[in-house]
Amino acid sequence: MNIEQINHISVIGSGAMGSQIAMVCALAGYEVTLQDINEESLAKAKESLTGHMERRIKKGRLTVDEVNRAFNRLSFENKLEEAVKETDYVIEAIVEKVDVKRELFQQLDELTPPHTILATNSSTIVSSQIADATKRPEKVCNMHFFNPALVMELVEVVQGPHTSEETANVTVELTNKINKRPILLKKEISGFVANRILGKLMNEAIYLLENEIATPEEIDLACTKALNHPIGPFALIDLTGLDVHYNVRMQRYEESGNEEDKPSETIIEKVERGELGRKAGKGFYTYS
Structure with a gap:
């Protein structure tokens, strides 16, 4: 797996964090699917992102064309299977509860192609608590964005003892590709750097x-x-x-x-x- 193989990104969870991560990736040129089982949450996410983008256009930070192209690359989906069946990279941004995340990662392992990397945005739950719910622990890591993701530049990439060098390196490269600044932690610790x-x-x-x-x-x-x-x-x-x-x-x-x-x-x-x-x-x- 290398960075050139990543064409489609799926973000799971359409709250403020997940929706903004999805838009960050779409603005960077990736095809993105934002998934949530709650249709109302997806509608709110689209409305919120529209407001964010309109304000950026008014301030001259983005053009109308850039925003339109980003929205054309971004789709909203309530069915998990549809959202991830052809994806290359998944970023999970759901509730901070281990059992819920483990259940989701087990599903993602079954539904995504074998090459797909599965990342959690969690800043508290290290990926070693989730990875063994999958048959691909070497492709599981933390990719932690900061709130608000559209604004904050830093992303903490954490390589757990199960995470391969390839997965960590691709995630660092992806962070650069979406115009964020990565730091790579070679050792897991709850809270990572900034939040500790x-x-x-x-x-x-x-x-x-x-x-x-x-x-x-x-x-x-x-x-x-x-x-x-x-x-x-x-x-x-x-x-x-x-x-x-x-x-x-x-x-x-x-x-x-x-x-x-x-x-x-x-x-x-x-x-x-x-x-x-x-x-x-x-x-x-x-x-x-």
Whole structure:
């Protein structure tokens, strides 16, 4: 398998991350199928991508022709078999739950051509927890994009002990082809590089909040204006989703057994109230 053999990419999961990964690949010239069993989610994904592209046209970042060509290369499909039967590369972007991912990868192994590489976008679940659900563990790896995928440049490629050099190298080359910057981790570790560093920042931010030392607004302001971060930790949690943050922390806790890895009481309470961030209209901030 080499980079020239990749002509079609399938992205599984049409949430904000999956839909934007699909558009990134389509803008780079690949034929792409975005798959989700939920038709409503697919419709929302198409509407959201249309809005993103219209804004880029208005700002002069893309032309109408470039956007039209990208949408012509991008198809939306609710049947998994149809989405992957002739694909060369799969990027999974579904819920952060090991059992759900394992079930999907087992299906993908049966439905995709033998040469197809199967990547997970997960930043928490290393691919060695999924690879043995397939008969091609050497073709399974992590390919982790950052939210929002249309904007963020970095992609973390993780080569597990089961992942072949060929799969890792092709994934790094593909990352370059879709105009992203790859880093290749030769060893698995939960959270990889960026999110392990970010996790320490998040922990301290929530500590300051829960001990009534500062408000979310003040903590975010300290990060953006003193540390020169583009976005504060609470605004970032709202952007990615408090439910995503909760699931990531629970996954890490289940792996480590360390109580410190559990989601904070603040996060748990907000998730229980349905305050999931931007997508719900309220998280640490309120959105119109």
